[in-house]
Every structure is written in C-alpha cells, then in structure tokens.
Amino acid sequence: MTVESGALYVVATPIGNLEDISARALRVLREVDCIAAEDTRHTGQLLRHFGIETPLLSLHEHNERDRLEHIVARLREGKTLALVSDAGTPLISDPGFPLVRELRRQGLPVIPVPGPSSILAALSVAGLPTDRFVFEGFLPAKTAARCERLRTLAADERTLAFLEASHRIAETLMDMAAVFGGERPAVVARELTKRFEEVQGAPLGQLTAWLKADPNRSKGEFVVLVQGAIAANEADTPENRRLLLALLSELPLSRAVVVAVKLTGLRKKPLYDLALLLGEKQESD
Template sequence: MICISLKELSVKGETATPGTLYLVATPIGNLEDMTFRALRVLREVDLVAAEDTRHSRKLFNHYGISTPLTSYFAHNESLKGEKILDLLRQGKSVALITDAGTPAISDPGFLLVRACRDHDLPVTAVPGASAVIAGLSVSGLPTERFAFEGFLPPRTVARRKLLHALREEKRTLIFYEAPHRLRAALQDLAEALGDDREVAVVRELTKLHEEVFRGTAGQAVEYFGRDRVRGEIVLMVGPASAQVPKETVAEALLRWRRDTDLPMRQIVKEVARQFGLSGSEVYRESLTLPDDENA
C-alpha cells in the first residue's frame, strides 16, 4: 500500500478534459458490503482520499487494492481540497472515501463536492452502504417519509431544544448518536416527546454483534440503562400521532420556559405558532404567568 503526498502526484499544466471525483461508499461494518463498481473505481483512479488512511488500508489489503492513499478529514479539508481540485483540473481521477458509509453524509466531503460544482468539475456517486438507510430498513418504523438529522447535539440544553422543536414531526426521524450519550439522549427524548413515543435503536449494523431494539422511548431508557452501551448507534423515532396531547396556552408557555433557555419573546412566537394565535394574544397570556412556575 502506498501513501503519498498530493505534491508527488501532481504534474504541471492542465488538461482539456478534467478528472472526475468519485464519492465511493464503503462498508459500515461487514467488509463484504462492497459493490463491484466500487472496487473497480478504487483500483482505477489515480488517488484515493481517505478520512483515515490507517483504517482504509485494512479495506485495501482485504481486496488487494494498491492505489495510492492520501488523508482527507475534517481538519485538513480546506488545504487538501484545493490540492485535489488541482489534480482534477490536470485530468487526474480521485476517489473520496470515509471510514464507513457514504462520503459527505455526516462525514467529510460536502465542501469538496461544492467546490467541484463551483469549478465545473465532474462528480460521480458510487453508491453503497449507508447506516441511515440500513437502519431505517430494519427499524419497523414508517419509511414513506423520513428526515435525517445527523448527530444529536452533545450538550443537554441544545439537545432538548432540538427534540422539543421536532415534537410534532410527522416523519420518521433518524439520528446518529455516540454510545456514551445514548442513555441521556433517550431520557431527553422521552421527556420531550413522551414515554410512549415509538423508537428503534440499531447498534453495530452489519457487524457480528448487531442489535435492533424496538419499543417505546420509556422502554428504551430502561433497556439501555442496564449495561454499558458499545458500538455505532442509529437512533430512530416514529412520527408524532395525529392527536397531539392537549394543553392550554399557559401550560405550553410554562413548558417552553422550563425546558428551553429561549427568551420569552421567542417562546411567545413558538407558542403562537403552535396554537395558531397572534403573538399579542399569547404575550398577554405570558404576563399572567407566575415568576416561578413551581410557586
């Protein structure tokens, strides 16, 4: 296996026909989840830009791929991106891969793709494994409409704020989550969306210890609170039911004030939108609230 710098690969001048950037999906666990096309592209391109060359070398060794590797990750995207653009202008072909799954989906790649589009350089997807789609397919939750929200915020206040904002979402929601934060995320989810909200948690997709949990948010809190959680996590939440639990305007104002750090002006706007009322009506109601909601 060869790891080289982009300077070593570059040549002087440009070609009339630019090279292509290939976004190649790689396995999310099981190494057999590679397409024939992905293997061919990785063997034929001039260079493979990998999130972690050490990780990708295992895949390359498994399939006998000898294409030069260079690193491309979150903290060197700008520098490496410019150099990759230069190679593409010179007619070199480059494949972009991440440690697992599809490039640019909660992984490095978006900035490079946008730069290629801005400079009229061709970009081609070589689809394959995706934890989002694989997790959804085995979740047992509705699949007709769904929204991928990426990683949940790591901080409690931000996470709760996001979950409250998604409280009435009618699509299946898909999140990535770190194993050490899963229990806290499930607790916040149960509080924001209700203990009876349907969820699915998929752990270690396609790997030896793959696990799929289906149940309510409350059941998930109990189940994943028993032992230390390990592995990659896809957390999915079923759509809100047509019947939203009823509460008064005052109760909604108190709930938003208790569970978020938004200023009252913003809370009034959110509650007015929820109830279909004017901001002035909700504002007048807010003036009647006690200073301490527990008083």
C-alpha cells in the first residue's frame, strides 16, 4: 500500500517512548514528499533515529496561515505531505487546525494515521470514568482567570482532562482543590511513556501535598484528570424510578428501598431520597 497522491496525512508520533510509533506511521513518513513539522529540529531527530530522509517544512502557530497557499498548491500538483507535531497527535493543543480546515473546505484529502496521545494514555490508566470526558487543554496562566475557568466546570459531570506545564502545576492543583473541593478524586500523570513516568491518583487536596513532598514531582509534562461532579441524585434514572414505583406499590417505603439497594448496588441514601420524591408525587397525583 502506497500513499495517496495529493493527500495530507496527519501522523501521530511518540510522546516519549520511540517504540510507540506505528509501522504505518513510519511507512507514511518515508513515502510522502515532504513532512510539515511543528519544530523541524525536534522532528529531524526522530527521523534520523529511524533512518528517514524525507524533507521537512516548518509549520507552527506563527507561520501556519502563511504556509496554507504553498501547501495547497503542492497538494494540487499531486505531492503528498505528512503533518506532525512535536509529540503525540497533531491538532490536539498543537498547530494544524487552520490547515486541515482549509484542505477539507477545498475538498482535498486529509487522512489520519492515529497513534500516541497523552490524554488518552492518561485516561486509560487513571481509574476515573471514561464513558464521558471533556478535554480542556491548558488553563489560563493567571490565577484569577484560571479560577474563573474552573468555576465554569465545577458542576460538569464528565471527567475533566487538562494539560499543564511544570512551572504552573502546583498552583493549578491548589486552585482546583479550592474550586472543586479537596475531596474531589483526581489523577496527575507525569512524563507518560518516559523514564520518570508517574501516575498518581488521590483527592485533590492530597495531590497538592504529594506534589510538594518531592521537588522532582514538579518536573516534566503533565496531564491532570479530575472526576466530574456527582449528579444531584445519582440514583435518579428512568430504570430506578420504574423499579421503585413497582416496589412502592407492594411494599412500605423503607422496605422498598432496602430491596432496591440489593437489586441495584447503589447507596441507600440516594435511593431513599428518590423513593420519598416518588411517594410524594404519587400522593399529589
């Protein structure tokens, strides 16, 4: 299988461990006519490691829009290009969005070559809910703006995923504990796939203390995951409502709740509160 003429390949590269690059990514990087890279020096080291001699073209946040016309012209000539960032999947807090948007607008092929992602790597080992999550990227650098952003997320029930720099990680964890509450479960993933990789889970208040306990823990690149807010009543689902209504039609409220706890595995308090609400509604109907 060879690369498609006139296409841009969006290629994920390792976030640390070079063994994580895929065989397909290596083949594409060898076969394309040119590689658009966020930092040509950084990507050059990667290519040399694998013996790849494909020419490089710089494409970063300061020149991306100026490069659009040149890249479009090359693709229309039938040339094939790859887009890479310094690490991980391009466009995820990295350059490339204006280029991909313009190519799709013009009907030119854009082909993903999936691979490493620090966000997905952290989520896969965090032990936090992953059925629903939201990626928030980097928070604002200033404390006031950062806390304001966090306040807008405080009631979000999805797992929250952030990137953070080493010189701000301590302040960010303190602000998160202040806004979300020190008991909110969270995970700090540091230097993923690299020699000093660490994944530490604890309530936010404890994570702040954990970070301060060892100066080395503030070094490197960070992903911070925070469990979403608990719903007002975690038991209030259509299925549990139907179950409780059926039980309440046959049993006293306290006995109905005991049976519901055994059947659902949920805590007694939210089921009791829901049963009270349903009982009151039945009386008013």
